[in-house]
Amino acid sequence: MPLDFRSRIREGETFGKYIPDFEYYLVPLRDYSNEELMGKPDEISFVMMINKLQTAEDIRNFRHLPRERIEAILKDTPGYLMDTIADILKAFLLKMNVPIPEVENLTDKVREKKMDELFADMEKMDIQAERQNTANERERADKAEERADRAEKRADKAEERAGQEAENAIKSIIEVCQELEASKEAAIRKLMEKKSLPYKEALVKTELYWKE
Numbered sequence: 001m002p003l004d005f006r007s008r009i010r011e012g013e014t015f016g017k018y019i020p021d022f023e024y025y026l027v028p029l030r031d032y033s034n035e036e037l038m039g040k041p042d043e044i045s046f047v048m049m050i051n052k053l054q055t056a057e058d059i060r061n062f063r064h065l066p067r068e069r070i071e072a073i074l075k076d077t078p079g080y081l082m083d084t085i086a087d088i089l090k091a092f093l094l095k096m097n098v099p100i101p102e103v104e105n106l107t108d109k110v111r112e113k114k115m116d117e118l119f120a121d122m123e124k125m126d127i128q129a130e131r132q133n134t135a136n137e138r139e140r141a142d143k144a145e146e147r148a149d150r151a152e153k154r155a156d157k158a159e160e161r162a163g164q165e166a167e168n169a170i171k172s173i174i175e176v177c178q179e180l181e182a183s184k185e186a187a188i189r190k191l192m193e194k195k196s197l198p199y200k201e202a203l204v205k206t207e208l209y210w211k212e
Contacts, residue, residue: 041073086110174209
C-alpha cells in the first residue's frame with residue numbers, strides 16, 4: 001500500500017501548498033537478494049545493493065558481484081547520478097568508521113566508474129569490518145561479564161544482609177528470654193522452635209548472646 005508523503009509531515013494539511021504531494025512505497029531491501037536485484041540491471045538496483053550493506057558478510061557478497069555486469073549498468077550513467085551513488089556509498093563507509101582518506105578514495109572510484117579498483121580496495125573494508133565485528137563482540141562480552149559480576153556482588157550482599165537479619169533475630173529472641181527472666185534452657189528451646197536450629201547450634205548461640 002502506498003504511503004502519502006504529505007500525511008507524514010507534521011501540519012502537512014495546513015502547509016499543503018508548500019509540501020510536495022506524492023505517494024511512495026517502502027521497499028524492504030532485505031527481502032531482495034543481490035541476484036534478484038541484478039536481474040534488473042539499472043542504477044536503482046545498484047543503489048539498492050549499496051543500501052543493503054550493513055555487515056561484513058554484506059561487503060563480501062557485494063565484492064563478489066560480477067564486475068562486468070556492474071560496469072555495464074554504469075556504462076552510460078550520467079555524472080550527476082554517479083555523484084549520488086558515490087554519496088550513498090560514502091554514508092555507509094562513514095558509518096563503518098572507515099578513515100576519511102579511504103572513503104574519498106573509494107567514492108572517487110565510483111565517480112570514475114573504476115569498479116575493478118573499487119572492488120579490490122573494498123577488500124580492506126572487508127577486513128576492517130571483520131575487525132570491527134570482533135571488537136564489538138569483545139565489547140559485548142566484556143559488558144556481559146561486568147553485568148554478571150555486578151549481579152554476583154548484589155547477590156552476595158543480599159545473602160550477607162539475610163544472614164545478618166537472621167543472626168539479629170536469634171539475638172533478639174535470646175534477649176527477650178533474658179528480659180522475661182527465662183532460663184538458658186528455655187531460650188535454647190525457643191530458638192529450636194522459632195528458628196529450627198538443632199540443639200547444639202541453639203546452645204552455641206545462647207552462650208554467645210546470653211548476658212551474664
